[in-house]
Amino acid sequence: MTRPDFTHLPPRQGTLALKLEARQAMFGRADVLPLWVADMDFAAPDCVRQALIARAEHPIYGYTVRDPDMLPALCDWIGRRHGWQPAPAHACIAPGVVPSLYAAVAAFSAPGEGVIVQTPVYPPFLQAVQTQGRRLLDNPLRCQDGAYSLDLEHFEQCARQARLFLLCSPHNPVGRVWSRAELQALLAICARHDVIVFADEIHADLLYPGEVHQPALPLAPERVVAAWAPSKTFNIPGMGLSALFSEQAALMQRLQAIFAALPVSTQHPFGQVAWTTAYRQAEPWLEALLQTLQGHRQHVLARLHSELPRLRMSVPQATYLLWLDFQAWGCSEPELVRRLVDEAGLGLNPGSSFGESGRGWMRLNMATTRTQLDLALDRLIAAFA
Ligand SMILES: Cc1ncc(COP(=O)(O)O)c(C=O)c1O
Incomplete structure (x- = not known):
């Protein structure tokens, strides 16, 4: 297996990535760090990429029967x-x-x-x-x-x-x-x-x-x-x-x-x-991913604990999604989104989109590189500390 590299951020520009392309419509500006849509900024397993390339090498993409496996x-x-x-x-x-x-x-x-x-x-x-x-x-x-x-x-x-x-x-x-x-x-x-x-x-x-x-x-x-x-x-x-x-x-x-x-x-x-x-074939890739996400989770917990303790979160037992509690700031959701977008340059999912009980919370997708995650945390801490 090629060792998966979760430190590299493959540029998604030009791939019609929803997470990037829909920022203008979602946040009113296209330059926020995209920490919303639930996909990861990591390359898919190399075995998957190789299998797709091998299939693409055959130039007929016609009607296909189900792979029985x-x-x-x-x-x-x-x-x-x-x-x-x-x-x-x-x-x-x-x-x-x-x-x-x-x-x-x-x-x-x-x-x-x-x-x-x-x-x-x-x-x-x-x-x-x-x-x-x-x-x-x-x-x-x-x-x-x-x-x-x-x-x-x-x-x-x-x-x-x-x-x-x-x-x-x-x-x-x-x-x-x-x-x-x-x-x-x-x-x-x-x-x-x-x-x-x-x-x-x-x-x-x-x-x-x-x-x-x-x-x-x-x-x-x-x-x-x-x-x-x-x-x-x-x-x-x-x-x-x-x-x-x-x-x-x-x-x-x-x-x-x-x-x-x-x-x-x-x-x-x-x-x-x-x-x-x-x-x-991609089980080893998943194991490596889970180690990376575990490292990310602990890192976010440690940084928020020491640098922004007012921000609480529901510590995830699964998923790369962080559910962050901004209620201590007592601001309305539009104001919260405005601060995140305009002051922190971050695109997160507003809590009320998950139902009224989510108001005051925001969802942050941390499945990105540690460098990008730290940039997001730096900005979040600077805007809300
Ligand atoms: C709980 C849950 N169900 C379903 C989906 C999306 O499923 P699909 O892309 O297969 O429609 C998501 C994506 O974020 C999800 O979080």
């Missing part, structure tokens, strides 16, 4: 890294996880029916419910001294009125890895009220030392549909592919009926090459 490669990966051996027969390939979120809302609830989310949460969780005319049942996470936990009592009240629960595990943006006991408690409530669970596990591979991701499906195979993807793990989210798991043929059929009504191809030639290569 895609699902086995993912199932082997989950079995090896997460202690649950799903069967490829209980899985299917889907477009991104977000389309599957929308499909789950369409398949498992009717207009006007309740769908539970736990804010602050990745914005498409809210949009999938609201744009399809379902009733958003928010069970805000509890937060004490920057530590997030579940509100099970309120969750049960929501479950009484719900058809579906959209679980984010690990949870973006707060970085929680839900324990087996926490998941069991949520799933027991869902069982009591016959609520179907869509478990978005896209961040499951990005764990910090000592953390264990408990897949939701094996805890309640009668009601969980789970979504996995290599997108975050190997920094290939532009490939737009994911997998859905369910052991219930009836649930899978309902989901697939939604996709069948709008047959979007998931068989473009490059995405599947990246997928299978990554799951089969």
Whole structure:
């Protein structure tokens, strides 16, 4: 394996990178450090790049059949890294996880029916419910001294009125890895009220030392549909592919009926090459990445602790996303964004986009080089100290 280099910042200019190109629209200026969209500034695994180049060398990019090793490669990966051996027969390939979120809302609830989310949460969780005319049942996470936990009592009240629960595990943006006991408690409530669970596990591979991701499906195979993807793990989210798991043929059929009504191809030639290569060959790259992210996390904690102690954060157990609490400054969100953009030159995701309970917080994507991260911290500290 070529040693991955997480100290080098490949220039993304000219690649139509969303993180760069959408800065003007998002922040009103195009020169902020882009610490928002959840992809990494690191080169994808070299084996993936080589496999894509090899495929691109053949000059016909025509209609393609599915690589039969895609699902086995993912199932082997989950079995090896997460202690649950799903069967490829209980899985299917889907477009991104977000389309599957929308499909789950369409398949498992009717207009006007309740769908539970736990804010602050990745914005498409809210949009999938609201744009399809379902009733958003928010069970805000509890937060004490920057530590997030579940509100099970309120969750049960929501479950009484719900058809579906959209679980984010690990949870973006707060970085929680839900324990087996926490998941069991949520799933027991869902069982009591016959609520179907869509478990978005896209961040499951990005764990910090000592953390264990408990897949939701094996805890309640009668009601969980789970979504996995290599997108975050190997920094290939532009490939737009994911997998859905369910052991219930009836649930899978309902989901697939939604996709069948709008047959979007998931068989473009490059995405599947990246997928299978990554799951089969890029484990050493992921291990090196996790070490780098662990170093980053500790570095940010140490710098904020000594140089900007007023800024608290929810210390992530997973993901490269930092959830920062600016409430001590007592300013409105527009004012906070203005200070970050104009005084610090930083483009972060505003907390309220993750639901009202996120107001006063900001999400910072730290998956960049240490040099760039330090530049961001220098600017943040100078603007807010
Ligand atoms: C929790 C979560 N789900 C889904 C996605 C995106 O999934 P996809 O690109 O496969 O649609 C993200 C991206 O940030 C995410 O954080």
